[in-house]
Amino acid sequence: MNEELILQHGLTLDEFQVIRKYLNRDLSIEELGIFSAMWNEHCCYKTSKKWLKKLPTDNEIVIQGPGENAGVIDLQDNDGIAFKIESHNHPSYIEPFNGSATGVGGILRDIFTMGARPIATLDSIRFGLIETEKTKYLLNGVVHGIGHYGNCIGIPNIGGECEFESTYDFNNLVNAMAVGHVQKDKIFYSKPKSIGGLIVYIGSKTGKDGIHGASMASDVFSEEDEDEKRPSVQVGDPFMEKLLMEGCLELMSSGLIESMQDMGAAGITSSSVEMASKGNVGVYINLDKVPLRQPLSAYEILLSESQERMLAVIDKKNNHKVREILQKWQIDYEVIGEITDTKRVVFESNNKKVVDLPVEIIVDDAPEYDREFYIPRKRKNKDFDFSKIKLEDMITNLLTNLNYLDKSWVFDQYDSTVMGDTIREPGQSSGIVKIHGTQKVIGASTDCNPLYIRINPYEGMKYTVAESYRNLIACNINPLAITNNLNFASPLDPNIMGELVLSIHGLKTAAVKFNTPIVSGNVSLYNQTNEIPIKPTPVIGMVGSNMDLNKINTNKFCEIGNKILILGKQLTKNFSPYLLQDQKIAFNICEFNDLDVLDLDFEKKIANCVLELSDLKCIMSCNDISRGGIFSALLKMQYKDMGFRIKVPDPIDLFCEYSAGYVIEIRSKDFEEVTSFLTKKGAEYLDIGEIIKEGIQINSKKFDYFDIMNKYRNDFEKIIS
Amino acid sequence: MSFKSAVITFPGSNCDRDALCYLKDLTKGEVHNIWHEETSLPKVDLVILPGGFSFGDYLRSGAMASKSKIIDEVVKHANDNRYLLGICNGFQILTEIGLLEGALIRNKKLKFLGKNCFIKKKFKNNFNLSIKDKQVLQIPVAHNEGNFYCDTETLNLLKNNEQIAFEYCKGEFSNTEENINGSIEAIAGITNKKKNVLGMMPHPERAYSDFHQSQDGRLIIESLIS
Numbered sequence: 009m010n011e012e013l014i015l016q017h018g019l020t021l022d023e024f025q026v027i028r029k030y031l032n033r034d035l036s037i038e039e040l041g042i043f044s045a046m047w048n049e050h051c052c053y054k055t056s057k058k059w060l061k062k063l064p065t066d067n068e069i070v071i072q073g074p075g076e077n078a079g080v081i082d083l084q085d086n087d088g089i090a091f092k093i094e095s096h097n098h099p100s101y102i103e104p105f106n107g108s109a110t111g112v113g114g115i116l117r118d119i120f121t122m123g124a125r126p127i128a129t130l131d132s133i134r135f136g137l138i139e140t141e142k143t144k145y146l147l148n149g150v151v152h153g154i155g156h157y158g159n160c161i162g163i164p165n166i167g168g169e170c171e172f173e174s175t176y177d178f179n180n181l182v183n184a185m186a187v188g189h190v191q192k193d194k195i196f197y198s199k200p201k202s203i204g205g206l207i208v209y210i211g212s213k214t215g216k217d218g219i220h221g222a223s224m225a226s227d228v229f230s231e232e233d234e235d236e237k238r239p240s241v242q243v244g245d246p247f248m249e250k251l252l253m254e255g256c257l258e259l260m261s262s263g264l265i266e267s268m269q270d271m272g273a274a275g276i277t278s279s280s281v282e283m284a285s286k287g288n289v290g291v292y293i294n295l296d297k298v299p300l301r302q303p304l305s306a307y308e309i310l311l312s313e314s315q316e317r318m319l320a321v322i323d324k325k326n327n328h329k330v331r332e333i334l335q336k337w338q339i340d341y342e343v344i345g346e347i348t349d350t351k352r353v354v355f356e357s358n359n360k361k362v363v364d365l366p367v368e369i370i371v372d373d374a375p376e377y378d379r380e381f382y383i384p385r386k387r388k389n390k391d392f393d394f395s396k397i398k399l400e401d402m403i404t405n406l407l408t409n410l411n412y413l414d415k416s417w418v419f420d421q422y423d424s425t426v427m428g429d430t431i432r433e434p435g436q437s438s439g440i441v442k443i444h445g446t447q448k449v450i451g452a453s454t455d456c457n458p459l460y461i462r463i464n465p466y467e468g469m470k471y472t473v474a475e476s477y478r479n480l481i482a483c484n485i486n487p488l489a490i491t492n493n494l495n496f497a498s499p500l501d502p503n504i505m506g507e508l509v510l511s512i513h514g515l516k517t518a519a520v521k522f523n524t525p526i527v528s529g530n531v532s533l534y535n536q537t538n539e540i541p542i543k544p545t546p547v548i549g550m551v552g553s554n555m556d557l558n559k560i561n562t563n564k565f566c567e568i569g570n571k572i573l574i575l576g577k578q579l580t581k582n583f584s585p586y587l588l589q590d591q592k593i594a595f596n597i598c599e600f601n602d603l604d605v606l607d608l609d610f611e612k613k614i615a616n617c618v619l620e621l622s623d624l625k626c627i628m629s630c631n632d633i634s635r636g637g638i639f640s641a642l643l644k645m646q647y648k649d650m651g652f653r654i655k656v657p658d659p660i661d662l663f664c665e666y667s668a669g670y671v672i673e674i675r676s677k678d679f680e681e682v683t684s685f686l687t688k689k690g691a692e693y694l695d696i697g698e699i700i701k702e703g704i705q706i707n708s709k710k711f712d713y714f715d716i717m718n719k720y721r722n723d724f725e726k727i728i729s
Numbered sequence: 730m731s732f733k734s735a736v737i738t739f740p741g742s743n744c745d746r747d748a749l750c751y752l753k754d755l756t757k758g759e760v761h762n763i764w765h766e767e768t769s770l771p772k773v774d775l776v777i778l779p780g781g782f783s784f785g786d787y788l789r790s791g792a793m794a795s796k797s798k799i800i801d802e803v804v805k806h807a808n809d810n811r812y813l814l815g816i817c818n819g820f821q822i823l824t825e826i827g828l829l830e831g832a833l834i835r836n837k838k839l840k841f842l843g844k845n846c847f848i849k850k851k852f853k854n855n856f857n858l859s860i861k862d863k864q865v866l867q868i869p870v871a872h873n874e875g876n877f878y879c880d881t882e883t884l885n886l887l888k889n890n891e892q893i894a895f896e897y898c899k900g901e902f903s904n905t906e907e908n909i910n911g912s913i914e915a916i917a918g919i920t921n922k923k924k925n926v927l928g929m930m931p932h933p934e935r936a937y938s939d940f941h942q943s944q945d946g947r948l949i950i951e952s953l954i955s
Contacts (some may be wrong), residue, residue: 152841250785419843421840425932426747426871427746428747431940648902
């Protein structure tokens with residue numbers, strides 16, 4: 009086989025030699041395609057595996073950890089929650105609408121493949137600076153794509169993030185998360201149960217879209233690539249997915265299916281290989297039986313990433329019943345092969361075996377690299393001059409920066425209330441939905457702190473986990489487990505690899521301390537274009553619960569006259585990276601001081617205070633303090649034209665970042681009870697003021713409430729159009 | 730006599746379950762779920778055509794669903810003077826069938842709108858009896874094509890016959906809009922001439938439970954039952 013062809017398939021010559029030696033024969037082009045798909049980063053995690061193994065993935069509530077289509081946790085009784093986050097970064101840059109839409113479609117399939125009905129989605133999206141037409145185009149396309157797919161299929165979109173930073177100018181990030189509800193005794197796995205089971209194809213016909221999508225997702229971009237790669241982007245059809253979801257869930261609840269796999273990245277190849285590997289069996293598939301949209305070669309069928317397709321194993325005797333149910337939902341269905349005892353993957357086309365490989369060499373012998381990495385150098389402490397900063401300017405800076413403005417323009421394009429179980433609207437600290445027919449609620453939040461992580465990957469990652477944790481705590485949601493989406497530039501650069509390694513360590517430390525295991529995840533590497541790498545962006549999605557929906561907190565102000573307290577510890581000005589960046593004091597990454605070490609025990613202590621006070625019904629509303637400090641948290645809490653009158657020692661304090669920071673609203677009559685509770689627990693608090701009608705007043709300086717709120721609410725749309 | 734009702738499910742409907750829960754919880758009576766390929770409809774007091782993207786909204790929102798097998802029965806039900814409510818996509822289907830006037834075109838900003846909206850009643854009918862004049866209801870909308878449009882002649886007819894049931898309005902506080910999607914005369918819902926068929930874009934079935942942001946959606950079922 010010629011070298012060029014091997015390299016085109018994303019394999020190194022060394023990797024090819026391993027295969028060649030094992031098989032002791034030449035490969036067919038179809039077999040080369042299979043290795044190309046299965047041995048890239050996206051499918052086999054060859055760079056990250058060594059480090060991912062170190063993450064905590066189990067505790068008493070984990071039913072299914074990483075390795076399946078989604079992780080599942082126990083929510084008592086017969087309720088389980090399946091969830092996962094996945095990236096669709098590269099496709100969304102090439103074709104924002106379809107790239108992001110199919111990202112949502114793919115993650116939803118991961119959820120219902122487990123037998124779970126999706127009940128919520130969240131999206132973490134990041135773009136470059138809005139000044140370029142390209143970013144506006146990407147933002148519009150991505151938001152439209154996410155909205156179109158989720159709205160049509162009818163799953164509420166309950167939140168996420170949307171940020172802008174020049175580091176994403178040529179590599180926007182689209183990470184979609186989905187959460188589903190499953191009955192614990194009806195979870196489906198990809199492992200087939202019996203030899204001789206029929207392998208069936210369910211869903212859309214196979215076309216040319218997405219061929220080599222998975223290997224594209226593991227590529228470095230150059231700008232000219234964009235047009236050339238567009239045909240590799242899959243095209244989604246949410247209506248088909250809705251039918252497929254209802255059809256599959258009906259098949260599963262009728263007990264007609266043994267196991268199921270989504271044909272996601274690397275299509276029929278990866279789904280069938282994984283099936284064989286999980287079950288320690290073989291698969292035989294006749295490619296001539298695969299429903300096609302257009303004439304395709306065996307090679308193309310194997311690598312197509314056409315959307316809305318599933319592979320399932322059924323007992324022969326159920327064939328007729330399965331066909332009947334799928335006919336009702338107008339879904340294509342075909343028996344294409346069977347489970348064998350050979351432990352080999354065999355694909356036949358035109359009466360010829362085009363692929364005949366032992367499962368072992370594809371999966372177990374997949375490469376695993378221990379790449380070189382550097383630890384970032386220690387930073388020198390630097391004092392910044394804050395004397396020239398005025399309160400008015402700080403507010404102006406904040407209100408002209410997209411990252412702080414109200415993002416209703418984004419979230420209003422998503423349907424957040426379909427299914428009738430949504431408790432919170434997106435744009436708040438976490439999205440909350442009820443488990444249908446119960447009093448239980450699930451809260452979810454996605455977060456990442458790229459600037460922190462660039463400064464100090466280990467500590468920065470701890471802050472990222474703590475931020476999600478606080479988002480849930482603020483709503484009186486008990487954090488339970490994590491899904492992660494590690495977005496990095498090329499790991500071949502030891503500096504980038506160092507960020508990857510250290511941030512995984514930070515994730516581990518925080519997850520162990522919070523007892524929130526990582527149950528699913530995704531890695532997206534090579535996010536760089538023209539040698540410009542993105543900032544490290546390991547996004548996490550955290551899920552938590554409260555068994556009683558009446559106990560959850562709102563993030564919005566409740567009543568005029570109520571008091572406002574601050575909990576937590578302020579990071580000093582010199583150590584508040586976003587304050588320094590957004591108040592235009594420090595820009596260059598070298599200028600920033602190192603991060604304050606985050607005390608996770610302190611985080612837990614304050615969190616427990618918030619949870620206890622919430623259960624005592626002493627908290628009227630609560631929000632966490634993150635980027636933008638107290639001031640930004642207060643803006644987010646505005647509701648029904650209620651404002652605030654506050655006093656702080658130094659106005660700059662309002663914009664500093666916090667550890668374990670929360671703003672809580674309490675009634676005056678509860679003030680004694682709350683403060684003596686906090687004192688007893690050793691939790692310091694700051695009494696900063698109270699809620700007033702239609703006003704914003706800081707240290708006796710009055711601001712025009714409607715002027716500030718109009719800017720906060722409406723300027724996002726003005727800036728991006 | 731207990732109140733009986735039914736919800737029709739088309740492929741792509743996604744608010745059918747919500748509508749079923751809404752009816753079950755509020756009417757306490759029999760509630761049927763009818764698949765679009767059925768050719769008979771039980772005798773019920775109210776039929777809901779739910780929201781969603783029936784048939785993927787291909788061709789035109791509601792166009793394909795309006796040709797479903799069950800539609801003949803739905804029309805008969807309406808002609809029998811019984812209640813028919815189309816919510817969101819259901820409203821679009823009703824205009825495609827021709828049971829209601831006008832059409833729903835794309836929102837004025839050409840973007841999907843999923844948020845709370847505020848409406849009040851315009852002319853009295855059996856769907857809004859329990860709602861006071863000038864009472865402002867908060868109910869979510871979620872649509873891409875909710876911008877009600879008709880020609881002047883039709884608009885005059887709708888007014889003269891008092892067929893406008895709901896119109897969008899400002900809420901009590903500063904962050905609300907008067908006419909969120911650009912509908913002609915801010916129309917949010919209309920009835921037929923006999924006022925037993927209502928189509929509305931806002932989703933009352935997402936605003937009735939204690940844990941919802943608002944419970945104003947209850948008033949529609951309460952009006953029908955009273």
